Amino acid sequence: MLLLDIIHLKTQFPTQDGMVKAVDTVDLQIAEGERIGLIGETGCGKTVLGMSIVRLLQPSTTIEGRILYRGRDILQLNDEEMRRLRGKEISMILQNPTTSLNPVLKIGDQIAEAIQLHQKLGKREAKSKAVEMLESVNIPDAQRRADQYPHELSGGMKERVMIAMGLACDPSFVVADEPTKGLDAKTKMQIIDLLREATAHKSLLMITHDLGVAQAICDRIAVMYAGELLEDASSRLILEEPIHPYMQGFINSLPSRGLMPIPGTSPSLIAPPPGCRFHPRCSRATKICERRHPEMVEVEKGHYVRCLLCA
Ligand SMILES: Nc1ncnc2c1ncn2[C@@H]1O[C@H](COP(=O)(O)OP(=O)(O)OP(=O)(O)O)[C@@H](O)[C@H]1O
Ligand SMILES: [Mg+2]
Numbered sequence: 485m486l487l488l489d490i491i492h493l494k495t496q497f498p499t500q501d502g503m504v505k506a507v508d509t510v511d512l513q514i515a516e517g518e519r520i521g522l523i524g525e526t527g528c529g530k531t532v533l534g535m536s537i538v539r540l541l542q543p544s545t546t547i548e549g550r551i552l553y554r555g556r557d558i559l560q561l562n563d564e565e566m567r568r569l570r571g572k573e574i575s576m577i578l579q580n581p582t583t584s585l586n587p588v589l590k591i592g593d594q595i596a597e598a599i600q601l602h603q604k605l606g607k608r609e610a611k612s613k614a615v616e617m618l619e620s621v622n623i624p625d626a627q628r629r630a631d632q633y634p635h636e637l638s639g640g641m642k643e644r645v646m647i648a649m650g651l652a653c654d655p656s657f658v659v660a661d662e663p664t665k666g667l668d669a670k671t672k673m674q675i676i677d678l679l680r681e682a683t684a685h686k687s688l689l690m691i692t693h694d695l696g697v698a699q700a701i702c703d704r705i706a707v708m709y710a711g712e713l714l715e716d717a718s719s720r721l722i723l724e725e726p727i728h729p730y731m732q733g734f735i736n737s738l739p740s741r742g743l744m745p746i747p748g749t750s751p752s753l754i755a756p757p758p759g760c761r762f763h764p765r766c767s768r769a770t771k772i773c774e775r776r777h778p779e780m781v782e783v784e785k786g787h788y789v790r791c792l793l794c795a
Pocket of ligand 1: 497499504506524525526527528529530531532533542579693753
């Protein structure tokens, strides 16, 4: 069953130089229990897409389109309805624990606060639930750790705290934003295992640069470029038979494939290139790619690609 149905989502920021079209007409469906990886270069709009779903963007942001959660449009909810939904039904594990955690609040109290926003629990009960949550994300000596401040924890521990906070109210849908960034290889593996177990019966949108991480956890992978999705398929198809030249380039840029970076840089999101947004960097681009903007097309069952040459 469909849990989340994102329809023609457009998220833009007004700036002095013009509108930054961070998410530009994204369509994405997430089924109940499905785990999707969202990958793409820095600045392509991954975090903004996640923040649009949980509606944590500043008020000046313009959001168009629809985000149906169990058939209800999240974008039409008032602040109170949104607060009730956030955390309890949908939640986001924010990118960068160091800046997302409150440095002057003990971690146990931060988790307890998140719990109390949604569950009618007394302070003491919420605190003991927070300790339980810390245990559930495998933080040793959780009782003592709960009374520590974020700076007393390692990077891996802080990420565990972020995950504990995101899962505290047992949401059905979780956005996890770069949960393994900056972690050493061993800690990264532990966080992957933790996330895989903790979201086994949930729907997940996992934002990452790391294809290996997406593959380890996700059933499906969606590829984002300059605010749009370019390819969307099962993890196996995307990794073994990528079709879009950008995705092929992305895979060739992995260390295991010889670190061949895609030439050029990501385009401006204020004035993206006409035609296919990837054409200035695409070795296969033809005249038509400069003019015509490709639609997302299902090229084989469950494999969607936005490329005029591949349709
Ligand atoms: N509040 C804002 N005002 C203006 N532009 C913004 C704002 N927030 C994000 N952007 C721009 O939107 C684009 C998408 O940003 P986003 O943070 O979603 O990228 P990302 O894909 O998550 O990158 P990374 O992988 O580095 O985290 C970027 O060009 C960014 O500069
Ligand atoms: Mg980001």
